[in-house]
Amino acid sequence: MTISKPPIPPGLLPEGLSDRLPPQAEASARLARRVLDTVASHGYERVMPPLAEFEDTLTHRLKSARAQDLLRVVDPVSQRSLALRPDMTAQVGRIASTRLASAARPLRLSYSGPVIRLRANQLRPERERLQVGAELIGTDSVAAAVEIVNVAIEALQAAGVTGITIDFTLPDLIDTLAAGPLPLAAEDIERVRAGLDAKDAGALARLGAKAAAYLPLIEAAGPFHAAMERLEASSAALGGAIDSRIAGLRAIAKPIGWDITLTLDPTERHGFEYQNWFGFSIFADGFVGEIGRGGSYAIVRADGGEEAAMGFSLYPDPLIDAGFGHEAPRRLFLPVGHDAARAAALRMEGWRTVAALSHADDGATLRCSHWLDGAEPRAF
Template sequence: MQKPSNLLPEGFHDALPPYAEAASRLERDVLDTLASHGYARVTPPLAEYEDGLTERMQGGSRSDLIRLVDPISQRTLALRPDMTMQIGRIAATSMADRPRPLRLSYSGQVLKLRSGQLQPERSRLQIGAELIGADSVVAASEIVSVAIEALERAGVSGITVDFTMPDLIDILAAGPLPLPQAQIAEVRGELDMKDAGGLNAMGATGYLPLIEATGPFDDAMAKLRAFDGDGLLGSRLDGVAEIAASIRGKAELTLDPTERHGFEYQNWFGFTLYAESFIGALGRGGSYEIAQADGETEAAVGFSLYPDPLINAGFGAKTSEQIFLPLGHDRNAAAKLRATGWRTVAALSEKDQAQTLGCSHILNGDQPEPL
């Protein structure tokens, strides 16, 4: 008989104690926070037909698809790399007749074809909320506030919200700072890298002030308003400023108006969530549109959290005392201990030892006794 392989594919791993339990507890805490604000949970399937999934995807996410052939239908299936577009499908089909605004939450694993150096995992937990039927300042303010509260409920402190305006370059390129269509992506890339030399070399010098309009929110917003001399961006800047004002004091606020990474399908407003002691983003959100069956679109705003770094750092872990139950122990006493939060580990033979099994106490009669 051939020896089975114990290797897992690159980018996948087993969740072991105590991390698996911590993940479940953190997930529950976040989902409870969302539910307390009226977000009802939905659970879409891990796989869908590729054509249906890709119709709702934008940007580079299509290259993240893991594909396989369904042996029943013989059609190509795809494993989801993101759950947001699935929530959009549910809102546009099964829940199309529900009153708006529609508040939905979700949680599940997403799978990516490739991994990066900062995020080597190809399977990760995604938890989020979508407010469908509105993308107003009030709706956006609620989403950002709920996202902060969810992270706080998970035990996170030192939160920073970094705002962006995903369609800013499109607006400028179609108006006061015209660009050929083929050059828009290049300008976005140079702005993402904050490469003033690259913009100069391309002749896109009008976009240089946007590099300076980055950093602490108030200073960056003042520079952005100064840049917007003719007031083209006035209503958008006012909207982002109003959202920031609604959460002032709850988190540090920064602004990077040209940030596009992770915002391929958002439109007028986006935000990234960071926290002290963590490298990289813990979540992202913003406003977008959902395609309807009749060809129309519906406004929405939402966010997704990726809490694996929190779980790996011990967030969600809960210390509870574990008591060893000898052979012939008092079962009623053990049940009462479990009801008050104790974990019990029952002996299966005389060989079982309390300390070996990780217990801090032993049941002596009907009372726990420290080891």
């Protein structure tokens, strides 16, 4: 027996998906434009990858996502499985390594568009999110990191964000130490990572002396300068094993303005699965969770090799919901029989005009702030 499903109400959307209505849709576009204009002023050129790609090629580049975590469909043309992008960084890497493989390096690219996740989380219940960012391809040097971090800060400030915190991390620090001065068996590396992520000193101690050697890294977290001193002490005890990483972090932090709060958590790995020597999360006062992240990583070239890269992604939806990007528009109501030439001139001055289609139209009801009285705008 076939059980019929009740009809879907016309306004109902799938869980985690929503419409953006006026004025939020306009605010979203405005905020994204401010970010893109800022990164463009530093030489980043925009690319626009498609919303979906072949699942095989997308998952090959998404080191932090599994195929079963992607929203997939079957392409009726190729009869192959497609995946809707959960992240645009991997797509930019594909573009750089194929269509722009012969472009001069370092290659600066920017992007903006929606991404969709199969599942949401408790902090961010939405499954569709706006992602805006920039990628610097061809180098993962300290100079590149300095540029990326400061462009990200400048972009957020251009969007009106204040109270910014940058939290630095060294995503591959445990792998580096485990392969060198603090050796660990392969089966113990994930346990040590879990203990460090939870800041659980007892768990590390229970794993034995080799794992306990990582305990000082728990203390090397917190406000940047104090945490860096503790990290430097740990490095000195290991014969300077991570001095180059420390010098890199110092150089990245040096040009950042005094109004930006800096913190350090050298072993943070959540969300940094594909970054290597350097990563950072971006927070802002009044918002729960991060509003962006970035760092160094490697993209897969067409020949199977890897190319160094650096970048950041912003997820501005919480900012938009909080009112960032919103502006009171100058909407001018044009009554029937208005002067069309004068209306055109006013649009050139920045007015948004709403023309009456009949004498019954009311400017105030149509959310206009002014009406055209002869040749001059008048406030309602």
